[in-house]
Amino acid sequence: MIQARIRKQYAAMPDSAGFSLDLEFAAASGVTVLFGSSGAGKTLTLDSIAGFVRPDEGRILLDDQILFDGAAGVHLAPRSRQCGYVFQNYALFPHMTLRQNLEFAAERAPRLGRHRKVTEMLEKFHITEVAGRHPYQLSGGQKQRCSIARALIGAPRVLLLDEPGRGLDAPLRAEFYAVLRQVRQDFGTPMLLVTHDTEECFALADEMIVLRDGRAVQSGSPRKVFEQPANVDVARLLGLYNLLPVEIRSLDPGRNASRLRFQDFELAGPYFPGRLIGDQVWLFVRPDQLSAAPRNGRPAFNQIPATLLRTVEKPERLRLEFSGDIAVEVPASSENYSGVKEWVVEFPSRDLRIL
Amino acid sequence: MHPGPVIDWFPLWLSLRVAAISTALALVIGLWLAWTLANRTFRGKEVLDAAVTLPLVLPPTVLGYYLLVLLGRTSPIGELYQFLFGGPLVFTWQAAVVASLFHSTPLLVKSARAAFESVDRSYERAARNLGATELRLFWRVTLPLVRRSILAATALAFARSLGDFGVTLMIAGNIPGRTQTVSIAIYDAVEGDNGAAARVMVLIVSALALAILTLANRLTSNPFGPRQTAL
Numbered sequence: 001m002i003q004a005r006i007r008k009q010y011a012a013m014p015d016s017a018g019f020s021l022d023l024e025f026a027a028a029s030g031v032t033v034l035f036g037s038s039g040a041g042k043t044l045t046l047d048s049i050a051g052f053v054r055p056d057e058g059r060i061l062l063d064d065q066i067l068f069d070g071a072a073g074v075h076l077a078p079r080s081r082q083c084g085y086v087f088q089n090y091a092l093f094p095h096m097t098l099r100q101n102l103e104f105a106a107e108r109a110p111r112l113g114r115h116r117k118v119t120e121m122l123e124k125f126h127i128t129e130v131a132g133r134h135p136y137q138l139s140g141g142q143k144q145r146c147s148i149a150r151a152l153i154g155a156p157r158v159l160l161l162d163e164p165g166r167g168l169d170a171p172l173r174a175e176f177y178a179v180l181r182q183v184r185q186d187f188g189t190p191m192l193l194v195t196h197d198t199e200e201c202f203a204l205a206d207e208m209i210v211l212r213d214g215r216a217v218q219s220g221s222p223r224k225v226f227e228q229p230a231n232v233d234v235a236r237l238l239g240l241y242n243l244l245p246v247e248i249r250s251l252d253p254g255r256n257a258s259r260l261r262f263q264d265f266e267l268a269g270p271y272f273p274g275r276l277i278g279d280q281v282w283l284f285v286r287p288d289q290l291s292a293a294p295r296n297g298r299p300a301f302n303q304i305p306a307t308l309l310r311t312v313e314k315p316e317r318l319r320l321e322f323s324g325d326i327a328v329e330v331p332a333s334s335e336n337y338s339g340v341k342e343w344v345v346e347f348p349s350r351d352l353r354i355l
Numbered sequence: 356m357h358p359g360p361v362i363d364w365f366p367l368w369l370s371l372r373v374a375a376i377s378t379a380l381a382l383v384i385g386l387w388l389a390w391t392l393a394n395r396t397f398r399g400k401e402v403l404d405a406a407v408t409l410p411l412v413l414p415p416t417v418l419g420y421y422l423l424v425l426l427g428r429t430s431p432i433g434e435l436y437q438f439l440f441g442g443p444l445v446f447t448w449q450a451a452v453v454a455s456l457f458h459s460t461p462l463l464v465k466s467a468r469a470a471f472e473s474v475d476r477s478y479e480r481a482a483r484n485l486g487a488t489e490l491r492l493f494w495r496v497t498l499p500l501v502r503r504s505i506l507a508a509t510a511l512a513f514a515r516s517l518g519d520f521g522v523t524l525m526i527a528g529n530i531p532g533r534t535q536t537v538s539i540a541i542y543d544a545v546e547g548d549n550g551a552a553a554r555v556m557v558l559i560v561s562a563l564a565l566a567i568l569t570l571a572n573r574l575t576s577n578p579f580g581p582r583q584t585a586l
Contacts, residue, residue: 078483087480107486154485
């Protein structure tokens with residue numbers, strides 16, 4: 001269990017804008033993902049916990065041990081913190097073999113059990129055959145497994161991972177997810193993982209904390225956060241939605257209905273409790289919840305005419321991007337209408353949500 | 356048949372000995388200074404760096420003058436030395452060691468600082484994170500990572516101390532058989548019209564310097580396999 005309240009201020013410099021981190025969160029067992037775009041303060045948070053950076057104020061508590069307390073002037077050295085750290089570039093010592101890398105990390109353990117421990121870890125992470133090699137002779141996946149093994153060998157009380165999936169191609173990613181799930185099951189070490197990748201977040205997180213400009217803007221299970229982003233910034237960050245500025249024209253709780261004005265068109269939606277007529281809000285809807293068809297006469301109910309700007313091929317889907325910042329995703333097998341310019345986009349009134 | 360040139364080998368031997376001792380001292384002092392400059396933040400850090408580099412750009416006579424004032428018989432350091440070792444420091448071969456020390460340490464500090472600063476911070480962070488003390492981090496991680504650059508810099512420093520002339524002349528003097536190093540002996544030989552002896556020593560010194568530089572170049576290439584030459 002890690003509890004942190006971290007405040008850190010960087011003054012603006014001629015060549016860089018200022019930045020302030022002001023964060024409070026707790027992470028229990030399982031995988032907690034710190035999610036955010038670059039510059040949101042994710043890595044700074046990990047570095048504060050590991051002790052590489054000293055926060056200006058706050059308190060960091062790992063289980064029952066105080067790692068940092070600004071008021072009391074406590075700032076434990078990184079080596080006394082028992083935080084495993086998996087670096088973005090793995091940071092395997094290039095002049096040592098894999099085995100030596102693990103031995104270096106095991107030196108805190110009692111001398112007798114050290115060798116057995118290293119051997120055990122090499123086996124558990126399937127790197128026994130390459131244990132005698134140097135990092136530059138290894139594949140990305142092997143390096144990554146080694147860096148996780150090295151971080152875990154000292155039995156840390158929390159494992160910090162800084163964008164570990166970055167730069168891995170698809171099969172390696174899948175393998176890496178499997179390794180982390182295995183670690184969660186076998187070691188039970190709580191993990192705090194930093195990423196800006198929604199897929200990684202969904203694949204691994206039990207809990208996620210969304211960071212923006214050094215603040216936590218939302219937390220909860222990924223499912224919950226993706227279903228109902230706390231605000232338009234979070235929705236934008238997740239990058240999965242159409243976000244359209246609309247005005248509420250009417251609200252009818254009795255028939256669970258509303259009317260929304262988007263540009264020159266009206267859309268029918270469900271009733272939105274707690275909103276008033278005339279509110280300017282953001283409509284958000286996933287691209288796969290919309291459907292599109294070539295325009296043929298007058299738009300029908302809940303359809304908006306739109307001009308097709310481009311189509312983007314995705315592995316399983318085809319993404320159609322329209323004027324007005326509207327994107328629609330259809331199964332890849334759909335008929336190809338790329339020659340058609342004028343379309344109508346249909347909004348399912350039940351699935352419309354607002355922020 | 357011509358008689359071979361009469362060559363006194365003492366200056367060459369003395370130069371090698373002086374260079375070896377001063378390089379060893381420069382290595383200890385230089386590594387410590389370089390590590391401090393690379394890792395610590397303190398006021399006047401860049402002034403210290405400049406002061407360490409000064410001997411590289413000052414005229415040898417200026418440096419020699421300072422050292423004479425600093426280490427002379429009547430100076431506090433000179434008196435302390437005399438008290439400890441029973442004789443004055445200036446105009447002994449030990450003074451030649453000091454002279455080359457001032458000539459070779461700046462080179463070492465410069466290269467070693469650059470080498471220390473080139474080490475990816477994440478290796479040091481990783482070592483600390485894995486429970487290493489600062490001492491263990493230095494011996495097991497930082498130093499091995501920069502080993503080749505340090506060795507190359509050491510070779511350069513050795514070559515540099517072999518060639519010192521001005522400072523040595525000013526504080527160790529030119530006493531044949533006692534403080535006359537090879538570069539001074541060559542000067543003497545040329546002045547004394549002993550061209551043959553000068554030629555031999557010039558060739559030997561050149562060959563030695565070339566060999567050392569070649570070694571230094573080899574050391575600076577190809578550490579830790581083909582993919583990490585930047586280290």
